[in-house]
Amino acid sequence: MTNPLESPDTPDWAKDALARHEAPILREYLLLDRPEEVDEELPVDSGESIEEVGGDEEHGGKRKRRKHGQNKTSERKDNLNVINNNRQLCVVVARGGRCAFGDECKFNHDVKAYWAEKPDDLPGECPFPSLLHGRCPFGLNCRMAGSHTKVLEDGSPVDIISTHGEATGPTDGPGEELDSLVLNSTTHQLRLDLRGKKYVFPGSKAALNKKVVERIGPVGPGVKERVPFSKLIHGRPPMLAPLTTVGNLPFRRLCVSLGCEVTVSEMALAESLLKGNRAEHALLKKHPDEKIFGIQVAGGFPDMMSRCAEMLCREMDDFDFLDINMGCPLEGLHKKGAGSALMTRLGKAEGVMSSMAKVCHAYDKNLTVKIRTAHYGQNHVYDKVAARAVSSGVDGVVLHGRTAQQRYSRPADWTFHTKCRTAMDSAVPGNAVPLVGCGDIIDWREAIERMETPGVEGLMIGRGALIKPWIFTEIKEHRDWDISSAERLELLKRFVSYGLTHWGTDTRGVESTRRFLLEALSFLYRYIPLGLMQGMTPMKIGWRPPRYMGRNDLETLMASSNSEDWIRLSELLICPAPQGFKFVPKHKSNSYDAAFTEPVYKTLGI
Known part of the structure; x- marks a missing residue:
């Protein structure tokens, strides 16, 4: 260059x-x-x-x-208060149903008053009728309800497409219908079983006892066979890194529309997933547009992480690999022995990787691990961790060429990647585990140069994609894109459209879309x-x-x-x-x- x-x-x-x-x-x-x-x-x-x-x-x-x-x-409560403190209709009443709680319902039932005070509609037509066989899951709460509402002579509005008849109570919300538009949604019953500790983990137990893990569920014809991680990433543009908060489903869809082919969920905590936390489970959702998809989890103990892997592999089919977060610099995670702190506990790290690999492979899923050069200081242990990863059966290693302590105060050092490859080959000669490089790529020429780093077989992009999501187009087409402000505005409109179909078109969904748009703009x-x-x-x-x-x-x-x-x-x-x-x-x-x-x-x- x-x-x-x-x-x-x-x-x-x-x-x-x-x-x-x-x-x-x-x-x-x-x-x-x-x-x-x-x-x-x-x-x-x-x-x-x-x-x-x-x-x-x-x-x-x-x-x-x-x-x-x-x-x-x-410090951010003003953002969240706007989302939470809005006076929407009871979701059952909004969809033309009759709430079983009647006057005791804590939500608004006064349709006429709500309609009179309702904010102006957003421009355009509601997207849901074309996606949900003519229905809008938000009914009168929809901020585009004018396109599917008739106002009677007495001023009362009637949703002409979303009448659902009687319902059992105000908790019958639009969640299930929104979940039908994405993949990897978990059921309410599963979350209840996890909270009540009724879910069993025989595979995890076998893996921890170094026994063969037997698959539970369908086997034979019709079940996806595992495609090696090396083949999943071969010849494709760089992977989109797992990005907390900003790496949400609408942003990943935007990157996919611009040429990205391998995406990863936001980081989910294994402990919270095993407790059936609904918000944590929501992080795992995948849009059908996403081609190759990974789920990143974080935790510090083999029993917890192997149970999490078993639950995900048994309950979800629409992901291609699990990724262990062993690079997070957040101190709150370090206190739990997770993130980059796990790199300093080599015995635990090896236990996490080997037990998860056995579980994942039993269900034909790949396992990868994302690491940094070190946790703190100059105690570089990336080579030891990578060597143990290969020995443990991990299918891919992603190395970010910085320590967790450095964060982004220094340029990424790509000389570590060649040394890492040497350590991996010394641990298991002739292994086919790919090494993916990560750090500071924001230009297609840089991507080509980094792919020529000895030992590197794939790339991952994080901040570069946040600042210019069209980097995937540039890399794919080997060209500089002097993108105009009008073109950038169109990309933002696309994000908003994806956001409204993901978070919803009621006031809560609109303001959630605004919040995540603003988080994206803080990088763009x-x-x-x-x-x-x-x-x-x-x-x-x-x-x-x-x-x-x-x-x-x-x-x-x-x-x-x-x-x-x-x-x-x-x-x-x-x-x-x-x-x-x-x-x-x-x-x-x-x-x-x-x-x-x-x-x-x-x-x-x-």
């Missing part, structure tokens, strides 16, 4: 910028001649999350030391348009951009680091935000105080 610093065509001012790790943005787009002095103690690219999420520096101006980690739920704003760069130089993960304006008002708005501008974008795409709504990103490194940058939309009059 050509280094712009070494090119004779690169002007001196651009070389100076690159030497300072600043984006070489053309001068006609700069709002300042150059950024003010930067605190040199700040990392080039910092941030953190449960897994792949990270941060970078803010747009120009004098930089203060940034907060890191995750904002607490209490960091994309620096290719056409603004000197020599059309593609951006790098560690570059700091000076304050700049785009080629039009929309591009300028999309570059804003102010969360008020993200909210304004959500209003352009969905509907006006509720009164007094504020947004605090889950990841502190993505949020900036309003004092740093004024909202762009007010200046531009958008």
Whole structure:
């Protein structure tokens, strides 16, 4: 790959910028001649999350030391209150049924009053009638209900397509109908059995006792045979990394629509899955559009992790591999012996991998493990973990070339991957376990270069996909895409459409879609348009951009680091935000105080 610093065509001012790790943005787009002095103690690219999420520096101006980690739920309660504190109709009444609880129901039954106060409909028609054989699971609560509602002479609204007759109670919600649109949904009975500890795990017990695991359930013709993980990823674009919060189903669908073929769920905690936690089970859902799909789980003990593997393999057929999270830098997980902390407990790590591999293989599922070079400090144990992974029967190893302690304060070191491959081959000579490389890929040329790293047989992309989801298109077609603001807006519209069909078209679903759109925008704003760069130089993960304006008002708005501008974008795409709504990103490194940058939309009059 050509280094712009070494090119004779690169002007001196651009070389100076690159030497300072600043984006070489053309001068006609700069709002300042150059950024003010930067605190040199700040990392080039910092941030953190449960897994792949990270941060970078803010747009120009004098930089203060940034907060890191995750904002607490209490700090983000305004986001959640808007979702939870809305006065919707009882779901049974909204769908034309008669609630069995009558006047004792804690939900609203006054249809006429609700309709009179209901917020304006979203533009367009409700998507559900075409997906659910003419029905909308939200009835009158739908924020597009005007397309399937008739108002009587007395002002009472009647949903003309979702009348379901009498129902047993207000808990008969739209969940089952929404679940019919996705795969890997778990039943209420399964969650009850898990909570009541009625679910049995003979396979896990056998695996822990080093016995043969016998499959429970269908065998023979019609049952999927395991395709080796090496074949699943061979010749495909890079995998999309498991991304907590932002790697939700609508975002994965967006990446699939742009060329991604291997996706992984958000990280799920094995302990919570085994307790039947509904929210944790929801993380496992897969859309039919997702081609090759993995489920990532985290836990610190062989018995827990093998039971979790058995439950998932027995109850779900629509995934191709389980992935063990052994790279998470979150301290809360470390206290449970999980995440990157598991790498320091080699005996436990080996027990987790060997027991899960036996269970997964009995059900024709692959098992992979995602690791870092080390937990803390310079005690690099990735080679020992990878060697034990191969010996334990793991089908794939993903290595992120950083320690958990470094998070994203240093560039990923790809020299570790070759050493890792050597350790794997020494443990089991001639093994066919692929090594997948991960770290700092945001350009198709980088992807090609990283695939040439000795020992690497596949790639995984995390932050690069969050900042520019169209990276999969660029890699697939080997081209730079100088994507316009209008094209980026269309991608956001696509995300919103996917969000509404996943989270729902009632107020709760609309505001959930807004929340996750805003989480996505907290990364997407960091994309620096290719056409603004000197020599059309593609951006790098560690570059700091000076304050700049785009080629039009929309591009300028999309570059804003102010969360008020993200909210304004959500209003352009969905509907006006509720009164007094504020947004605090889950990841502190993505949020900036309003004092740093004024909202762009007010200046531009958008």
